[in-house]
Amino acid sequence: MATGTLTIDLDALAHNWRALDRMSGPDTETGAVVKADGYGLGAETVARVLAKAGARRFFVAVAEEGAAIRAALGRAPEIYVFGGHMPGDTEMIHDLDLIPLLNSIEQMTRHFEALPDGPFGVQLDTNMNRLGLELAEWAAVGEIALSKQPRLLMSHLASADDPDSDQSARQLETFRHMTDGTGVARSLSATGGTLLGRDYHFELTRPGVGLYGGLPFEDARPVARVTLPVIQTRTVEAGEQVGYNATWTAPRDSLIATVSGGYADGIHRAMSNRGALYAGDRACPIVGRVSMDLITVDVTDLPEVPDALDLLSLQQTVDQLAAHWGTTGYEVLTSLGARYQRRTVGTGPV
Numbered sequence: 029m030a031t032g033t034l035t036i037d038l039d040a041l042a043h044n045w046r047a048l049d050r051m052s053g054p055d056t057e058t059g060a061v062v063k064a065d066g067y068g069l070g071a072e073t074v075a076r077v078l079a080k081a082g083a084r085r086f087f088v089a090v091a092e093e094g095a096a097i098r099a100a101l102g103r104a105p106e107i108y109v110f111g112g113h114m115p116g117d118t119e120m121i122h123d124l125d126l127i128p129l130l131n132s133i134e135q136m137t138r139h140f141e142a143l144p145d146g147p148f149g150v151q152l153d154t155n156m157n158r159l160g161l162e163l164a165e166w167a168a169v170g171e172i173a174l175s176k177q178p179r180l181l182m183s184h185l186a187s188a189d190d191p192d193s194d195q196s197a198r199q200l201e202t203f204r205h206m207t208d209g210t211g212v213a214r215s216l217s218a219t220g221g222t223l224l225g226r227d228y229h230f231e232l233t234r235p236g237v238g239l240y241g242g243l244p245f246e247d248a249r250p251v252a253r254v255t256l257p258v259i260q261t262r263t264v265e266a267g268e269q270v271g272y273n274a275t276w277t278a279p280r281d282s283l284i285a286t287v288s289g290g291y292a293d294g295i296h297r298a299m300s301n302r303g304a305l306y307a308g309d310r311a312c313p314i315v316g317r318v319s320m321d322l323i324t325v326d327v328t329d330l331p332e333v334p335d336a337l338d339l340l341s342l343q344q345t346v347d348q349l350a351a352h353w354g355t356t357g358y359e360v361l362t363s364l365g366a367r368y369q370r371r372t373v374g375t376g377p378v
């Protein structure tokens with residue numbers, strides 16, 4: 029078998045949810061964001077574990093993503109859709125019992141006409157300028173919306189991963205101004221906001237990346253492990269070159285391992301000649317171009333070449349890997365792709 033293996037640690041996932049849950053007070057519920065196939069780790073697997081850990085409210089980006097979550101969880105948990113109620117979504121929202129977070133007056137009109145008794149929440153824009161009703165729009169239609177008893181009023185922080193930014197405090201103030209006194213459950217914080225403290229928690233937090241082991245939750249336990257089989261090794265003499273376009277020249281006689289995994293598996297081409305795979309705690313530098321299915325690594329200094337090398341492990345977290353190609357842990361996780369053999373370890377909550 030030459031496919032890489034993606035192993036999800038169910039106990040680490042449950043641990044991360046509980047650790048984030050403990051940061052907020054007893055009046056704050058902790059939800060779970062499971063969009064983009066559970067940040068690439070498998071929506072059904074992660075949703076089941078998070079539900080067993082105690083999550084009751086789940087969030088997806090688009091209505092289509094609700095189907096897998098509903099199938100995994102049954103009828104009880106609430107599933108919210110950040111993208112709201114788009115044209116063509118009515119049947120899905122109704123049949124899967126989804127709760128759209130209405131983002132505009134147009135979406136409100138659509139929802140109230142198509143599903144007059146259907147549950148909904150409202151997304152408010154507090155100057156991230158991405159999704160949600162702006163202050164003036166909310167002033168115009170807030171009363172009507174509130175009379176229909178939304179389940180949730182939410183907004184999203186643009187710079188919560190940066191505790192030094194004053195943008196979060198300004199957004200908090202705007203959110204309060206727009207929602208104080210409504211008596212409706214509120215949610216402002218994803219992972220980053222959850223870490224900013226109780227002022228940001230309201231009735232519900234909705235972490236995503238921290239559950240899956242990513243920054244800004246520094247104390248997260250790694251959830252994903254990725255190992256890649258070594259297909260063959262060869263000796264390359266000093267001065268010989270390796271890979272497409274001969275971008276690496278051996279500075280000494282070297283042992284090169286060709287490993288199964290490439291940019292089709294989320295190992296970005298920007299990692300060509302940068303970063304490393306690991307044999308236990310020993311780094312093996314990536315040399316030459318990352319290609320679609322293969323990478324070449326320098327294993328000259330290993331006492332013995334193992335059958336497989338780690339891309340993600342305790343030695344190399346998603347964020348450390350991300351640093352090599354100038355991106356975030358979010359993008360590393362959601363880029364992993366469909367080719368891995370997927371496994372789980374641990375039982376999750378029993």
Ligand SMILES: *Cc1c(COP(=O)(O)O)cnc(C)c1O
Binds near residue numbers: 183
């Ligand atoms: C993705 C997303 C989240 C989760 O964010 P993390 O930073 O992964 O915790 C929460 N709310 C909204 C609106 C999102 O788009």
